[in-house]
Amino acid sequence: MCGIVGIAGFSPVNQVLYDSLLLLQHRGQDAAGIATAHSNSFSMSKGNGLVRDVFRTRNMRSLPGNMGIGHVRYPTAGSAASSDEAQPFYVNAPYGLVLAHNGNLTNSERLKAELFKNDRRHINTNSDSEVLLNVLAHELQSNASGYSLDPVTIFRAVAGVHARARGAYACVAQIAGYGLLAFRDPFGIRPLALGKAESEQGTEYMFASESVALVGMGFEFVRDIEPGEAVFVDLDGKLYAQQCAEKSSLNPCIFEYVYLARPDSVMDGISVYEARVKMGEYLADQIRKSMPPSEIDVVMPIPDSSRPAALELANQLDVPYREGFIKNRYIGRTFIMPGQAVRKKSVRQKLNAISVEFKNKTVLLVDDSIVRGTTSREIVQMAREAGAKKVIFASAAPPVRFPNVYGIDMPTRDELIASGRTDDEICAEIGADALFYQDIEDMKRAVRDLNPKIQTFDASCFDGHYITGDVTTEYLDRLEYMRKHPEVLESGGLQMNLGYSANQ
Ligand SMILES: O=P(O)(O)OC[C@H]1O[C@H](OP(=O)(O)OP(=O)(O)O)[C@H](O)[C@@H]1O
Numbered sequence: 001m002c003g004i005v006g007i008a009g010f011s012p013v014n015q016v017l018y019d020s021l022l023l024l025q026h027r028g029q030d031a032a033g034i035a036t037a038h039s040n041s042f043s044m045s046k047g048n049g050l051v052r053d054v055f056r057t058r059n060m061r062s063l064p065g066n067m068g069i070g071h072v073r074y075p076t077a078g079s080a081a082s083s084d085e086a087q088p089f090y091v092n093a094p095y096g097l098v099l100a101h102n103g104n105l106t107n108s109e110r111l112k113a114e115l116f117k118n119d120r121r122h123i124n125t126n127s128d129s130e131v132l133l134n135v136l137a138h139e140l141q142s143n144a145s146g147y148s149l150d151p152v153t154i155f156r157a158v159a160g161v162h163a164r165a166r167g168a169y170a171c172v173a174q175i176a177g178y179g180l181l182a183f184r185d186p187f188g189i190r191p192l193a194l195g196k197a198e199s200e201q202g203t204e205y206m207f208a209s210e211s212v213a214l215v216g217m218g219f220e221f222v223r224d225i226e227p228g229e230a231v232f233v234d235l236d237g238k239l240y241a242q243q244c245a246e247k248s249s250l251n252p253c254i255f256e257y258v259y260l261a262r263p264d265s266v267m268d269g270i271s272v273y274e275a276r277v278k279m280g281e282y283l284a285d286q287i288r289k290s291m292p293p294s295e296i297d298v299v300m301p302i303p304d305s306s307r308p309a310a311l312e313l314a315n316q317l318d319v320p321y322r323e324g325f326i327k328n329r330y331i332g333r334t335f336i337m338p339g340q341a342v343r344k345k346s347v348r349q350k351l352n353a354i355s356v357e358f359k360n361k362t363v364l365l366v367d368d369s370i371v372r373g374t375t376s377r378e379i380v381q382m383a384r385e386a387g388a389k390k391v392i393f394a395s396a397a398p399p400v401r402f403p404n405v406y407g408i409d410m411p412t413r414d415e416l417i418a419s420g421r422t423d424d425e426i427c428a429e430i431g432a433d434a435l436f437y438q439d440i441e442d443m444k445r446a447v448r449d450l451n452p453k454i455q456t457f458d459a460s461c462f463d464g465h466y467i468t469g470d471v472t473t474e475y476l477d478r479l480e481y482m483r484k485h486p487e488v489l490e491s492g493g494l495q496m497n498l499g500y501s502a503n504q
């Protein structure tokens, strides 16, 4: 899901960018980068690793300027290992542009080929974000008359991006000598918020994937960027905003509320924490229908993300809530780590059971979601090893049965434990005595209750409905094939139905 941030201020922004990336670290652990603008040129520092490992004092000193963007990466396209795909990306024409992207394009192969054949632009990595930047660059070039650039032209260029790009994208970009641009895809799948802070020289603006980054840096949350909207802040700090999509609708990714976002963020008018509490409430109703709560001795969260749901579930069932697993705070989020071997190993390193809480008890373990089943398989076994009499597992989200193509790395069906399995089969697979899943409608209701203006969500990994309309079975098959055969990607992509190779 990646985290992005952009600041247009009146004093150096390097430290604020760094600190806000730390606040967004949970959105991407693989790479980080910052680009700042000063006297018509950019300085950039990026690389693989966590924010605190990527930036050394010398890197920070080399990032002067009052305007800048930053990124933390959780790869969904290209490869996790390649530091060439760390963001921001840069192109030198027209004007000099840097861009940071959260999301995933569903037509990047086609766009890559178009860019090469028609727009004469070479894409040097397998990242869809580099493709997106070049589409923006081309649209700026073809919409500008002469050298100078104004907000009207910039908004026309974003409209051009909307017309060509498919999928999910929330972006921040800088145009050398002009200013800071932020835009969100017409379906509003990935989040992007605007904040402001008053300084002696005027209003400073900040864009971030989550409100926690704005508030944590002393900015006041102003509003979410609308789906399809672009906001531009010029070098004098003047803000311009315009709807750039012909048609737009808000369909936020529901998995943000389930797991991705920090609970202290508010996205599209919905508190992530409250949504998780509601999910706990509705899950409790469902469990109560199937078994008397008195049969459960203790409710336990799987730290961290399931805590709000588990606590409320325990309240509703009137069963004691206990912390039976202690998390090593120095190990990152398992789900967003690249590669199954490292994910599996890290569950045991990360979570350890307190035996006294398990001995001869019927325990109800609550997690926010079960995706590959890496966590639940290990945790159930750990609970048994710690002496539990019976282990019941509950997921605050419904079964994840379908790939995600909008910025979450779950592209193949076979890696999802719920794909092609019944609930009983999944229960057997994770080794639990019973398994409860949230109902899909209850999950949507839990989030929608908090902002009734949102009628639809991108819930594709749960219901298989892909809101952008271009994700066919053939597309998913191709994605799956590419994931299983990375050498195909390296050699220029699959030519199914395209009629040309992306690298031709
Ligand atoms: O079924 P799986 O493939 O294991 O994925 C689901 C698990 O991964 C996430 O935890 P993670 O450790 O990433 O982060 P957290 O500390 O925020 O819960 C999520 O909260 C579940 O626990």
Ligand SMILES: NC(=O)CC[C@H](N)C(=O)O
Pocket (backbone or CB within 6 Å): 001, 002, 003, 073, 074, 075, 076, 077, 078, 085, 101, 102, 103, 104, 105, 127, 128, 129, 407, 408
């Ligand atoms: N999770 C994301 O937002 C990923 C952004 C982009 N698709 C990448 O792979 O770098």
Ligand SMILES: [Mg+2]
Pocket (backbone or CB within 6 Å): 302, 303, 304, 305, 306, 367, 368, 375
């Ligand atoms: Mg977890």
